[in-house]
Amino acid sequence: MSRQHVTAEPPRAGLSVQGLTYRFDGEEPLFEGLDLEVPQGQFVSIVAASGMGKTTLFRLLAGLLQPDSGTIKTASAGLVHQEQGAGRRTIGYMPQRDCLMPWRTVLDNAAIGLELAGVSKREARRRVLELLPELGLAGTEAKYPHELSGGMRQRVSFLRSLLAGGDLLLLDEPFSALDAMTRVSMQQWLLQVWEKHRKTILFITHDIDEALLLSDQVLVAASRPITRLEPLEVDLPRPRDYETTLDERFVYLKRQLLRQLGRIAPSGEGGGVL
Numbered sequence: 001m002s003r004q005h006v007t008a009e010p011p012r013a014g015l016s017v018q019g020l021t022y023r024f025d026g027e028e029p030l031f032e033g034l035d036l037e038v039p040q041g042q043f044v045s046i047v048a049a050s051g052m053g054k055t056t057l058f059r060l061l062a063g064l065l066q067p068d069s070g071t072i073k074t075a076s077a078g079l080v081h082q083e084q085g086a087g088r089r090t091i092g093y094m095p096q097r098d099c100l101m102p103w104r105t106v107l108d109n110a111a112i113g114l115e116l117a118g119v120s121k122r123e124a125r126r127r128v129l130e131l132l133p134e135l136g137l138a139g140t141e142a143k144y145p146h147e148l149s150g151g152m153r154q155r156v157s158f159l160r161s162l163l164a165g166g167d168l169l170l171l172d173e174p175f176s177a178l179d180a181m182t183r184v185s186m187q188q189w190l191l192q193v194w195e196k197h198r199k200t201i202l203f204i205t206h207d208i209d210e211a212l213l214l215s216d217q218v219l220v221a222a223s224r225p226i227t228r229l230e231p232l233e234v235d236l237p238r239p240r241d242y243e244t245t246l247d248e249r250f251v252y253l254k255r256q257l258l259r260q261l262g263r264i265a266p267s268g269e270g271g272g273v274l
């Protein structure tokens with residue numbers, strides 16, 4: 001993309017949040033006047049300490065909770081919390097645990113988001129079968145969740161969100177329950193899938209290396225209530241793979257990010273996972 005083009009046409013927002021304020025009944029506020037803009041097709045991660053409200057933010061974005069005030073818009077859905085049905089259908093929400101239904105096969109688990117959005121069972125199954133090989137799930141369509149590894153279950157869960165989410169995917173610590181080796185291979189897998197589909201992704205993680213490896217931008221929440229998210233641009237070239245984590249630039253960005261997080265972690269704590 002040329003510089004001139006970027007100047008003339010700023011990227012369209014995949015997600016635009018303005019003035020978001022929310023508190024649970026009788027609790028301290030979690031968000032106060034929060035603005036958040038995610039350009040369409042970007043991969044953006046949110047890193048924050050436990051209990052700051054990341055999952056609550058996703059539930060607000062998905063339309064599962066109603067903000068006290070503020071607006072939430074996606075590229076095609078318009079106002080999420082006012083056009084509830086339409087808003088929910090265009091956002092794919094992948095929670096921490098895979099939530100696959102044990103009595104449904106891979107095919108039917110992956111297809112359910114489309115079916116709930118009104119797509120016929122036949123068409124939903126066709127779309128799932130088309131994507132299974134690309135997602136490393138060829139030949140698993142008739143299997144049940146208990147017959148799959150943890151990584152495979154997360155791939156099925158991701159596929160369900162990918163198919164259901166028109167233009168925005170919310171991924172809430174999708175790899176946190178996986179062992180270290182599987183986690184690394186799932187990160188590489190997600191990079192490849194995302195580079196092909198280029199959906200707008202908002203990704204929650206406690207893992208700094210994971211955030212830097214995957215993202216175009218990392219957002220840091222430094223204080224509670226969250227009034228702003230401090231951005232760090234991750235200008236590492238793509239395609240990326242695990243070797244990217246050894247680049248000098250990666251290490252530089254990691255230092256920057258740790259500094260930003262220093263505001264919420266005691267100084268001297270330089271670990272990779274919050």
Ligand SMILES: Nc1ncnc2c1ncn2[C@@H]1O[C@H](COP(=O)(O)OP(=O)(O)OP(=O)(O)O)[C@@H](O)[C@H]1O
Pocket residue numbers: 024025027030048049050051052053054055056057
């Ligand atoms: N239904 C609820 N009613 C009241 N308080 C809640 C409810 N759900 C969450 N909370 C509180 O809101 C705060 C934020 O919770 P949330 O799960 O969004 O945090 P988080 O940043 O995702 O945490 P973690 O990283 O540990 O998953 C916590 O203090 C939590 O106890």
